Amino acid sequence: MRQVSVIIKFNLVTLRRFVIFTEKSMKNFTFLLLFSVFGGELLCHASGEQANIISLKNDSLLFSSDQIELDVFDSIPEKNIKEVVVYGISSGRLTFPLSLVSKTSLLNSSFTTPADALQRETGIFMSRDGIWATSVNIRGLSEQRLLFLVDEDRLLTATDIAAALSTVDMNALERIEVIKGAGSVLYGTGAMGGVVNFVIERPAFTPFLESHGNIHSSFNSSNQLWSNHAKLQLTNRQWYLSLNGSYRTADNIRTPEGKIPNSQFNDASWGMQAGMSSVANQELLVNYQHFEAWNVGLPGGSAFPPTATVRYKNVQRNLFDAEYVFYEITDYLKQLRLKAYTQNISRDVENIVNTSTAIFPSSNNITSGIKAVGDWEFTAYHKLTLGTEGWLRDAKTSRIKKVNSGTQINVFGEQPTPNAQVQDMGIFAQYSWEFSPRYWMLDAGIRLDYMKTTNDSAFQPVYKYSYFPENPSMRIYEDIPRSLLFKADEKNEFSYSAHIDLIYHPTRRQMLALSVSNSYRAPSLEELFKYIDQAGTLRVGNPDLRPEKGFFSNFSYTLSEDHFYIKTDLFANYLFDLIAEQHGTYTYQDEKGKVTQREALINTNIDKALFLGGEMELQWKINPVFSVLANLSYTQGRNIDKDTFLPQIPPMHGLFSVNYHQKELFDASVSALWAAKQGKVAPGENPTNGHLIFNADLHTEKFRINRNYLRFFAGAENIFDKAYYNHLSTTRGVLRLEPGRNIYVKAELGW
Helix, strand or coil: CCCEEEECCCCCCCCCCCCCCCCCCCCCCCEEEEEEECCEEEEEEEEEECCCCCECCCCCCCCCCCCEEEEECCCCCCCCCCCCCCCCCCCCCCCCCEEEEHHHHHHHCCCCCCCHHHCCCCECCCCCCCCEEEEEEECCCCCCHHEEECCCCCCCCCCCHHHHHHHHCHEEEEEEEECCCCHHHCCCCCCCCCEEECCCCCCCCCCCCCCEEEEEEECCCCCEEEEEEEEEECCCCCCEEEEEEEEEEECCCCCCCCEECCEEEEEEEEEEEEEEECCCCCEEEEEEEEEEEEEECCCCCCCCCCCCCEEHHHHHEEEEEEEEECCCCCCEEEEEEEEEEEEEEEEEEEEEEECCEEEEEEEEEEEEEEEEEEEEEECCCCEEEEEEEEEEEEEEEEEEEEEECCCCCEECCCCCCCCCCEECCCEEEEEEEEEEEECEEEEEEEEEEEEEEEEEEECCCCCCEEECEEEEEEEECCCCCCCEEEEEEEEEEEEEEEEEEECCCCCCCCCEEEEEEEECCCHHHHHHHHHHHCCEEECCCCCCCEEEEEEEEEEEEEEEECEEEEEEEEEEEEEEEEEECCCCEEEEEEECCCCEEEEEEEEEEEEEEEEEEEECCCCCCCCCCHHHHEEEEEEEEEEECCCCCCCCCCCCEEEEEEEECCCCCCCCCCEEECCCEECCCCCCCEEEECCCCCCCEEECCCCCEEEEEEEEEEEECCCCCCCCCCCHHCCCCCCCCCCCCEEEEEEECCC
């Protein structure tokens, strides 16, 4: 029996695909994987009985459910594989709690949006504006205080009913990484409460020209959702090319009390990832993604009147980035990454208020950035990351309101927000010191940012004209008085963020970690300047908003035995100048001196807010067949000055799952998702009852047919057709039941 040893360092992150080159076919061999988790070392073993594929399963750490496939090639000289460092958001730069949704988890279940997948993780709760338009709340902090990334490129768009997460194709992902806590020290403003990074799947270089790919199709019964995806990968020693595409169409969703009108959606995407390594220790990586959705229903919300029918006519996202990576530049500089990207998100909305009034908002957001990050290793116990980043967001919006008076159509041109830009330049450093090997480790980091915000003047209305239905080309423009909502201005701000982590290993299998950090978030363009008038509740920005600041702390304990894993977290986050919508009177004056007052939700700084909570995750491998997974999350948020509860705080919730594994045949699981009653609500919010829903899923192993394979998936969600509400949907004015029973099937053909 031949043994191969590889050292791989990673921190709670799914490993990429690794290739082992051997002199001959390795039947019945043992593969030895040695890896480090926050300084500790654990040992995993895997054996393979086939000459071409070896499946590696992690028996020591149960948080990793993936199988890693290692291709073994005949008659290839052995190649020495050095230490491999996994690069990504969870590559060890922060000790704050991390969650990861692997490609296996995404494939085995039937998630409509990324928020559906993330809500099963500790500390994360889904918020909903529709079936397609969903987002997440992390430890009581909603999307305004979270930073969304695609391959670490900023995903920025309007923060109100924007559904940025839903523009990511889950079929193209390798994993979803989440930092639960202040990530500002690495990512700057926006990362105050957490970071969600979507990592696109990339192939690996191979010694010969190879072709891999798959086609899969699925069906969901609750909304007649048809989903199709195809992927093709061409790989060689010095280059690779990956192409993928998806298409989905869905009707109105069914709840236990009937279908929800206007909850349909359609979307499609395609992408290209390429890599080239013609020079030793250097790589060029290129990535392009296009996503488009159309006829996406928004069933309701406080921003719209009850009679309105609202939909996204079209949503598009385009991303292009290029990255050049240098490895082993000197004995100390281990890696240097240079990256540039641009991402464009456009939205066109149709709001049919009633038979006489229609509103058509649209927006276009372009974010471009550059980034350079270097990883230094002076000794095995002293490591330093230095980086700099600059990005620019350019936002333009418009809104057309059409009113049918019976004899003519009156058209009003408006601006939801003025044309505005945000520029940011930041530098950051992260130092890691293992001052007592295998026992104590210290991480510390700091980031400095300069931000510049500029905006044009915004008037309401911008213009007005009318036309007769029988002759729409003949427009009659009117000279109307305009009201100045926001005057042209420029603001400059400096900010800093810092953190320190202390990690202690009392034994090889236990870890205690204390993290303390401060964080900073500049108000978004929408919070400063928005004027959202969709014939429902008026929502208005505030140019005088102060930046949010806060102190974050987290204490965690981890125990990882051979077949048992438990992790607990306790956190306390103190924020001041927190930005929230408050009921008030909005006053503006037109050019003729006429003063208008309207009731509105106005963005306001709350002086002090405190978030307290805890999380627990447990995984237990009872025997080679059965395993159990359970988690629990609790958050409480209070306005300290007013001694009231904060809005949009999720209830205590969790997951319990029993899993069955039949080697080389199939895997099955039965799970329960639950949430307690949320009665600790802010003034004006409604409490929601708790719920308990049961799900089941089954998926086969790969049935090999020569070099091809087939795989099947099936499952049932909300098995007992339970009627319940999502608390964070009700706080946003969406008084709709969650989906009822859903049966799904999926098939995959690969090669």
